[in-house]
Amino acid sequence: MTLRLPFSVLLLLVSAGCLASCSDGERDTTPGGSTSGGGAGGGGANAGGATGATIPAVTGAGGDTAASGTTTSATTSGGGGGAEAVAPGIVKLAEGKLAESGLTVVSYGGYLNGESFQQDAIVSFGGYQYTAFWNTSRNVVLARRQLPASPGGDGGAWQKFDFKDHRLSADDAHNTISLGIAPGDGTLHLAFDHHGSTLHYRRSVAGLLTDPEGTAWAAASFSAVSSALVGSTPVHLVTYPRFVTEPGGNKLLLSARIGESGSGDEHLWEYDTTTHAWSALGEYIEGTDASINAYLHGLAYTRGGSRLHAAWCWRDTPNATTNHGLLYIYSDDHGRTWHNNAGDKVATTGASFVARSTAGLSVGAIGQNRGLINQEHMAVDASGRVHVLLSHLPDAEADNANFTNARARSEFFHYVREPEGTWARHGLGLRVIENFRGKLAISSTENVYAILPDLRIAGASPSDGYATWTLLDASDSGRFFSDPLIDTARLETSDELTVYYPERGSVNIWGLEYALR
Secondary structure, eight states: OOOOOOHHHHHHHHHTTOOOOOOOOOOOOOOOOOOOSOOOOOOSOOOSSGGGOOOOOOOOOOSOBOTTSOBOOTTTGGGTOSOOOOOOOEEEEEEEEEESSBOOOEETTEESSOOTTOBTSEEEETTEEEEEEEBTTSOEEEEEEEOOSSTTOOOOOOEEEEETTOOOOOSOTTOOEEEEEETTTTEEEEEEOOSSBOOOEEEBOTTTTTSTTTSOOSGGGBOOOBSBSSTTOBOOSEEEEEEEEOTTSSEEEEEEEEEETTEEEEEEEEEETTTTEEEEEEEEEOOGGGTOEEEEEEEEEOTTSOOEEEEEEEESSSSGGGEEEEEEEEESSTTSEEEOTTSOEEEETTTBOBOTTOTTOEEEOOOTTSOOOSSOEEEEOTTOOEEEEEEEOOTTSOOOSOHHHHHHTOEEEEEEEOTTSOEEEEEEEEEOOTTOOOEEEEOTTOOEEEEETTTEEEEEOGGGTTOOOEEEEOTTTTSBOSOOEEOHHHHTTSSEEEEEEEBTTSSOEEEEEEEEO
């Protein structure tokens, strides 16, 4: 059981100087150069004006749906809704290096370690935290540590090894590493080094996660690199693989784009921990027939629930200025069938697909030439609210077909879907930093925190529908580079947030620890 200390106690612990360091150890984006530091671009709260305008309400089909098919209310779905509202707050508990040999090649404006579409680069399970990165030898490194027994306490030292049988194929920020966990058989899964590439996949022996002391933490505990998931048929043209553990832990989903920017399809596979085998569920979002592709902001279950949510933008060409829209669907059968925001069935994976022409997908009208970045973030709280972090031009700014110039004037926005299906939009009042993206973290009180580039952290509360955003911390401004990543799995069992962030101009990758209110 995870120990949860009251926030006031954590404040006292920090003021008493009980910080402990982590133990030391070893985009589809747009063209852009290296990124300069700083640039917080406004602070405080923003609850109105052009940047805080509310998008027109979109009526939906009701609350989150449990496995039985019954609809649950916003205060009870997932077992965590209806928490007493408290003001957002954070305490920095510790920081330490999780890597001292991270690759520092800059591509598409960022590092290959630290890109928002890595789902996941850091993940916790069973009292251990797992992470991956490319090292300066261009090998995949896996690392793990025991989590601290109490907030701010000492965790175990990072234990690391690298796979020497595969070297990074290109200096390309798309070619990241994603991790997946399958609790049912204790396997750890990796997909890595893709940009329209043949699949690179490997998985651990059974029990690596569930018996960490009894299973060797070594490359020998993993399979060779495979290009196939089902049988011996290779999977080609892979980009952006992402893993999602199904509720209960007996199955694991893998989603990936098959195709290319401006012309690609989203496909799903499912791993069964009983048979230790993958099956192909098939295509679920069609793009190639219409010369378009979906860029997922996220694929995630309701926290503690069984509904799977997907949000994305469309792109019409390889040029990022053609990103547009906020689109949304959900599934109550682990990605077999899909429903639009109003609850209408719109697709069956492998048979009929979500496409540009599918009715009821759009929940946010964002035009082309608005500086909209693809693949920011989506998270779902225990009450079934869907939270999407996007960055684009505010309403008062004119269209701009030069993506770099549009990004220079873009800001962050929080889009939220209430369980009954209505959507709203609120501005954070914070400027973007070039093509970098942020993440959303959700506490047990259902406060939402935006972990933004340059390590600015802002928060909002459900008490006013997340309309008021406050900048809570910018004390580490200037230290980090690329996109901050977070351990979402750890947040499901505690209010402890780990931020994975490469240091600017350095081989170091840091793990920063916070307590969330």
